[in-house]
Every structure is written in C-alpha cells, then in structure tokens.
Amino acid sequence: MDEFELDRFIEQLRAAARDDAAVSRVRELMTAAFRNPASIRAAMPDYENDDEILFEDDNLSIWFVRFVPGLHVPPHDHRTTATIGVYEGAEDNHFYLREADRLVHKSTRRVGPGDVIVLKPDGIHSVEAAAGQSSCGIHVYLAPLSRIERSLFDWDSGEARPFTDENYDAMKRVSR
Numbered sequence: 001m002d003e004f005e006l007d008r009f010i011e012q013l014r015a016a017a018r019d020d021a022a023v024s025r026v027r028e029l030m031t032a033a034f035r036n037p038a039s040i041r042a043a044m045p046d047y048e049n050d051d052e053i054l055f056e057d058d059n060l061s062i063w064f065v066r067f068v069p070g071l072h073v074p075p076h077d078h079r080t081t082a083t084i085g086v087y088e089g090a091e092d093n094h095f096y097l098r099e100a101d102r103l104v105h106k107s108t109r110r111v112g113p114g115d116v117i118v119l120k121p122d123g124i125h126s127v128e129a130a131a132g133q134s135s136c137g138i139h140v141y142l143a144p145l146s147r148i149e150r151s152l153f154d155w156d157s158g159e160a161r162p163f164t165d166e167n168y169d170a171m172k173r174v175s176r
C-alpha cells in the first residue's frame with residue numbers, strides 16, 4: 001500500500017472536487033486513505049493549532065482538525081458537504097434536527113481511527129473528543145469554508161445564529 005503523502009492527497013482531492021461527482025469521489029479518496037490511519041498519522045505534521053487550513057480555493061477546503069478533551073463544539077452546519085476522517089483518537093459526533101422551537105438530538109457516532117463520515121450541507125452536529133483523549137482528523141468541505149456564512153444553533157431552542165468567534169465562544173460547552 002502506498003504511503004500517505006499530504007501534498008499528493010491534496011492534489012487528488014483538488015481533482016475530485018472539480019468532478020461532477022465530487023461528493024462521491026471525495027468520499028472514495030478519503031475512505032481509501034483512511035484505511036491506513038497509521039500511515040496518515042506518520043505523515044502529518046504536529047500542528048500547534050487545533051485547526052489548520054491545509055488548502056482552500058473556491059470549491060474546496062481541507063482542514064486539519066484536533067478536538068481536545070473538555071471542549072464541546074456547539075451545534076453548527078457547514079452549508080456544503082463535509083467529509084470527515086479521523087486518524088488518531090476519536091471524535092464523538094452528535095447529530096441534531098431542528099423542530100419548531102427546539103433542537104432534537106437524533107444520534108451520536110464515535111468516529112475513530114480509519115472511520116470516514118459524510119455530512120450533508122444541512123446536517124447539524126456538535127463535536128467533542130471521545131474518551132478524554134485528543135482526536136486528530138482531516139475534514140474536507142466542497143466549498144471555501146472560511147468564507148461561507150453558516151450557522152451555530154442554540155443547544156435548546158435550535159435558534160440559528162451567525163457562526164462568529166463571539167457566538168462560538170458564548171455557546172461552546174465543557175464536555176461531560
């Protein structure tokens with residue numbers, strides 16, 4: 001099996017993102033790469049920040065994302081397809097639906113080394129590190145995520161608020 005190389009993987013994702021079948025092509029690339037999470041772990045730099053934009057253009061964003069124990073990232077959407085793979089530790093992804101005046105928890109999925117999940121553009125999740133250990137993953141979005149106007153959702157009422165640093169800080173929770 002080929003060793004994982006970040007630069008090559010980014011080029012593969014860029015080609016996939018330009019394809020008419022971008023959603024499935026990105027999923028296939030991510031699934032294939034994450035069959036060997038140890039190879040990704042060995043190749044990835046030790047980033048200081050908990051998130052790093054590895055690449056972004058008008059139709060693709062690739063992020064390194066680390067979730068740290070104690071922080072529960074509040075419910076949010078992405079307004080584009082999100083494909084998430086984890087190579088170290090695990091993320092607990094909690095999924096929600098909005099009803100009239102509340103946010104309803106529907107399911108939780110623990111995403112561990114080698115797992116890949118795909119969220120639809122209107123999918124809402126909150127995320128925290130699982131089992132008291134940091135997780136590291138690669139998150140791929142089929143749009144320039146840093147420039148998209150997207151939402152955070154009140155934990156109880158489901159009310160949408162702009163995804164700003166200020167709202168994020170006010171809404172984040174301590175993991176239980």
Ligand SMILES: [Fe+2]
Binds near residue numbers: 076077078082125
């Ligand atoms: Fe997210």
